[in-house]
Amino acid sequence: MTHRYYDAGKGRFLTRDPIGYGGGINLYGFVGNNPVTGADPSGFRPMTPGELDGETPIVVSGPWVNDTPSDSDEIRTDIALGLMDSADAFGQNFYGPSLELVGDEDVAGGDADFVGVGGVGGSGDEGARVARELEKEHARIAAERLDHTFDEHAPQWFGRKVMKSTDLEPWRDVIERASRSKKVFRWSTKGEKTVAHLARIDGKNFVVQYFAEGTLKGHLATAFRPGEAQMRGMLRALGKARP
């Protein structure tokens, strides 16, 4: 099942399934258990929240705040629909990673498969080969981005210098837990649109962001412990009191 961002304001999903490969191959897999929901098992027809089996979609509302003046809160569907589209726009024979967030349905708990890959239903050697390449590329990017957030933000979270061999797994766990938070809001990072999950973990605030568009759509953008100033801005974006 493919999970996608759902925009209550627009009454539609913000992303679509990658039907560019004939609909048989689910190219995009990332972050099992990510609570960004909204489902279209077929990959062709967006389902309304009520159609989801026992799932409560996370509603992402409000505009992306503070993009550059030329930008608007409208999703650039012409480009953001997928890498195949963007590749076409650049005239490149370029297939890249990851557009959709996919994962199992157990948002609240269960075994997390951080780097998950959607099902491969294509036929023929070429389709399988492409799927394998995409899976490999996807996993590489996912691991790379996790590592970088670890290097840069884990020391602040743990309150000490960190070492990858011992601290990466706890860091991954914090990100997974935060990704299940239903306090979800739009946030831009130097104009890059992301969907952010704000959580209270072990008595501390934590935010994890996933790219909402572009080449890295669906991938981890960053994760960190926001300071007081950041919290104020994020709570404003969330439209809620302190979590």
Added chain:
Amino acid sequence: MRLPQGELLKVSFYWPARTEAEALRELVAALVSQGARFTGEAYVHRGAGIRDEPFASPTDELSHQVYISDLRSLARQMRDANTRVVSVEMSGATGANRGIVEIVTYVRISESSVGRDRHPLTIRTEGWMFCGTFRQSHARRAKRVGRAVYGRLRLLVERLEPAYAAITIEEFMECPTDLSRGPSSISFTDFYVSAGFLGEPDLSRVRNLFPTAYAEPIADGVYISCTSEFNPAGASVDPLEASFLSVEAGKIIGAAGTRNRAARDR
């Protein structure tokens, strides 16, 4: 003084011909010459012969705190073959944020690049004013910080002549080997790249990718900026479009690094 909090603004540099230690020492020296000060804290890895051993990231090993108060004490630490200096904490390194510790350190490279390529170096400071609601509520501060960082990058590029450099928020600037592994870098939206590294034809290709961005000749290359705060003209490119262009620029830079390394190996 407090440590920087996310989101982080990073000014990153890459030199293919300097060893990591040389690059760190020269970057820190250049920052000192532009008014940066040591806070005293620095972190090292310790182990027999570790200084010259390849590594992926400062978080590979346990870091030990040492006191480095000036260039002389930095040089002393670097002379020890059993010590690898991995980060130096400074104030005033970017010229952007007062009262914030700014960290000069190595950018992680992938395991497959270890021993094959150099680490980019980066200066980390706070960049929250470029994010979310703050970009409007703190627009003047974002502009001030952005211009200061642009100015600092310009001075450092002219003095240290890196192959390429970039200003990013949260994103990490990859080494050429990592860039050539997969087209996914969105770090090249506000960046410098040198003709010496790319060659004139590829420099033109990169420049032509960004026809509406701010472009300024610096050193022997060009600084391209897609974000209004990071260039004096206030020019901007749609962030989504800029991110796709960055991927293309990253491919060209990665390919140039591969080509240059092959030429050196021959």
